[in-house]
Amino acid sequence: MTTHTELFGALPGSRFTDDPVLLLPARTPLDGRLDAGRRELAEDFEDLADDRWLKGDHVFRKRRFGLFAADTESRAIEPLEDRAFFQSTELNPYAGGMHRKFEPLAARTRANPYLAQLMWDVLAVLPGGRGRTWEVGVHLMRIVARPGLPGHPAPEGMHHDGHAFTSITLVGRADVSGGVSRFAGLDGRIHRELALERPGDTVVFEDPRCLHDVTPVEVAGDAALATRDVCGFSLNPVEPNPVEEDR
């Protein structure tokens, strides 16, 4: 049975079997309500907060974060209490080992219909995505570059995120060169490179089965500023012993 989604159209039948990385090109045009939500989400990136956990003076990353429980049975999304975001130093030598508290999502971001649809459509892609509750961390991230000052989406280099699945959706990019997502097997050999080019283009990956990084964002041509805006989800099943059973 083919699964159809609002934002990506028909999904490929075989997902996360051979390849832990799945590229989902954005479907266009969207219906009016979702398209308005998509544009509103893009505007919300003008109001992100500086990432206080970066090293050095050039603030190359701005962000906001929110945590939700998404019940795929009842189609309910409940906000969870904001809490600090923690990764071990093993997972993240750059910024691990610290309880990083990020500024919360704005109220209008949390109510955005496009963001809700994006959660359902990414969950629809996952093996075992239906009929259970997922904890979804929503990261809005803007990478900023200036001439001679690149922005680093993944300053820690090749890494795992420490989640069951991660998704990255491009919301916007302006005057960017670089910002290419790279995926490697557990042996560290890179086997896939992809650039998210159009708003809505999304990559979903099964984090424990691959390593990933993103190449630095640099300014293209003579521009004075480059920005790359992405909406990333961390996706973890709430119940134990989740994903394997109905793969």
Ligand SMILES: [Fe+2]
């Ligand atoms: Fe990552």
